[in-house]
Amino acid sequence: MYRYDQHDHLIIQQRIAQYRDQVRRRLANELTEEEFLPLRLQNGLYHQRHAYMLRIAVPYGMLSSTQLRKFAFIARRFDRGFGHFTTRQNIQFNWINLExxxxxxEELAKVEMHAVQTSGNCMRNITSDEFAGVAADEIIDPRPYAEILRQWTTFHPEFAYLPRKFKIAINGAEQDRAAIAMHDIGLTVVHNDAGEVGFRVMVGGGLGRTPILGSIIRDFLPWQHVMTYLESILRVYNLHGRRDNKYKARIKILVKAIGIEEFARQIEAEWLNNKGGPGTLTEAELKRVAAYFTAPAYATLPASDAAYEEALQSNKAFANWVRRNVKPHKVSGYASVVLSLKKAGVPPGDATADQMDFVADLSDRFSFSELRVTHEQNLVLADVRISDLLQVWQEAKSHGLATPNIGLLTDMICCPGGDFCSLANAKSIPIALDITERFQDLDYLYDIGDLELNMSGCINACGHHHIGHIGILGVDKDGSEFYQVSIGGAQGNNASIGKIIGPSFSAGQMPEVIERIVQVYLKNRVDAERFIDTALRIGVTPFKDFVYATPIQTGLHTGEDAGTAVSY
Structure with missing residues (x-):
């Protein structure tokens, strides 16, 4: 993985010194909160309901064991013993004191990490496929390009104050696991007919108040020109993007307003001025950065292992975990393991300091001291020997990290919601806990099969509810918390935006609402059809008719107020 050079170290130390003085001035009341606001946002610091929240960047989701141990240290010393992994492959600490x-x-800088540009109207953390470099269906490893873009976007003076925040995702595999269609810019590494490497470029995606999937603006962009072309996109956006209304300031609104054809024309015109300029990548620079992402020292192993095969046959619990949580690897004898952060009774995406230390140790012993963060809020050991899978499962299970539910209903995406976030209209965590409790029967869960449930506490859509097979959105209804439900959203190669089924529900009704939606699916599916395929085939109406057919009793939800107590 990438290591800081002298320029990285210098610029981060200068930023910390600058920020330290800004905090001193704020604590001495030399700066008002209004004056301090843009300064702290530049360093990833938000003010939430109960305390400050610090968001730390995890570039393209990659962590070393040393870096994860630093997160555990921060959780213990400066927070309340846990952290929250986000849909942007970052980590957030929710109980931070300003001082x-x-x-x-400073502690983060010791392990080559920072919180720069994790908030504010700038280019945010570059995200990518959590299986980059090891995926069996990978075309080209996107990590060198992601790192080049990370360096280019960090402290870029021309784009430090964009009309609104800006997000870029890059995918290098046949299957899109980076949700590129919902980003301001989505890049897919492709080959053209001549076998040359380049990018398919999408622009104008985004969720929030106006969910829009990105449009392809170029089918093939030679890799050498990725920075100059993206710079052209940013320049057109920076020039024409609205600054009078933050709700209409994202690039998706600009693209929709002028049309994709006109937007593309302006980009191409701007690119004529940039093409071949200083931002053009060279083979030497690509090789320099790619050298940080060389394959680890894989052993020569058989494709399978006798003890592993025997365990699969004799241990149903282990076999269930392998079925859901173990993913194919491009190197014979290895697999990738997804450690679920979706155990019943725990807020989705949360990990304790002890769990983080344990995963760091696990990665040292079994996965070349490296791990990944997924945008579904789980952790990945990318390079585990198949012969070690049984031991990894046994140890992960003892630390609450082996729930065999990846891709299932209880592997839900969930933002912190109203328990923490001052923007939220409603709590998310208690609803997630209640739904998870309702679907604890693994046989039933496996019969339901692949189903993505995404939940957001407000229209900002940090939980990506628009692209969940089932989406839940917290809304304010006459001062009370209610929940709007959508059906048919999807990420990946066939991305779609879900459709709202009808009026909102109270918190106590939500587990039964989800149960009724599942019943409609089970009744209407054909053969082994997935939920999303059935939903797209039959449409919203059958779900709506059954959910609203008879009244749903309102009961008290069981989730604790995570703002004051979180149960692990």
């Missing part, structure tokens, strides 16, 4: 933040940034 501690310069020291936290």
């Amino acid at each position: 501690d933040t310069p020291e936290i940034l």
Whole structure:
């Protein structure tokens, strides 16, 4: 993985010194909160309902064991013993004291990490496929390009104050696991007919108040020109994007307003001025960065292992975990393991300091001291020997990280919601806990099969509810918390935006609402048809008719107020 050079170290130390003085001035009341706001946002610090929240960047989702141990240290010393992994492959700490933040940034710098550009109207953390470099269906490893773009976007002076936040995702595999269609810019590594490497470029995606899937603006862009072309996109957006209304400031609104054809024309015109300029990538630069992502020292192993095969046959619980949580690897004898952060009774995406230390140790012993963060809020050991899978499962199970539910209903995406976020209209965590409790029967869960449930506490859509097979959105209804449900959203190669089924529901009704939706699916599916395929085939009406056919009794939801107590 990438290591900082002298320029990285210098610029981060300069930023920390600058920020330390800004905090000193704020604590001394030399800066008002209004003056301090843009300064702290530049360093990933938000003010939430109960305390400050610090968001730390995890570039393209990659972590070393040393970096994860640093997160555990921060959780213990500066937070309440846990952290929250996000849909942007970052980590958030929700109970931070302002006076501690310069020291936290110093600690992060020791392990080559920072919180720069994790908030504000700038280019955010570059995200990618959590299986990059090891996926069996990978075309080209996207990580060198992601790192080049990370360096290019960090502290870019021309784009430090964009009309609105800006997100870029890059995918290098046949299957899109980076949700590129919902990003401001989505890149897919492809080959043209001549076998040359380049990018398919999408623009104008985004969720929030106006969910829009990105449009292809170029089918093939030679890799050498990725920065100059993206710079052209950013320049057109920076020039014409609205700054008078933050709800209409994203690039998706600009693309919709002028049309994709006109937008593309303007990009191509701007690119004529940039093409071949200083931002053009060279073979030497690509090789320099790619050298940080060389394959680890894989052993020569058989494709399978006798003890592993025997365990699959004799241990149903292990076999269930392998079926859901173990993914194919491009190297014979290895597999990738997804450690589920979706155990019943725990807020989705949360990990304790002890769990983080354990996963760091696990990665040292079994996965070349490296791990990944997924945008579904789980962790990945990318390079595990098949012969070690049984031991990894046994140890992960003892630490609450082996729930065999990846891709199933209880593997839900969930933002922190109203328990923490001051923007939220409703709580998310208690609803997630209640739904998870309702679907604890693994046989039933496996019969339902692949089903993505995404939940957001407000229209900002941090939980990606628009692209969930079932989406849940927290709304305010006369001062009370209610929940709007959508059906038919999807990420990946066949991305789609879900459709709202009807009026919103109370918190206590939500587990039964989800149960009724599942019943409609089970009644109407054909053969082994997935939920999303059935939903797209039959449409919203059958779900709506059954959900609203008879009243749903309102009961008290069981989830604790995570703002004051979180149960692990």
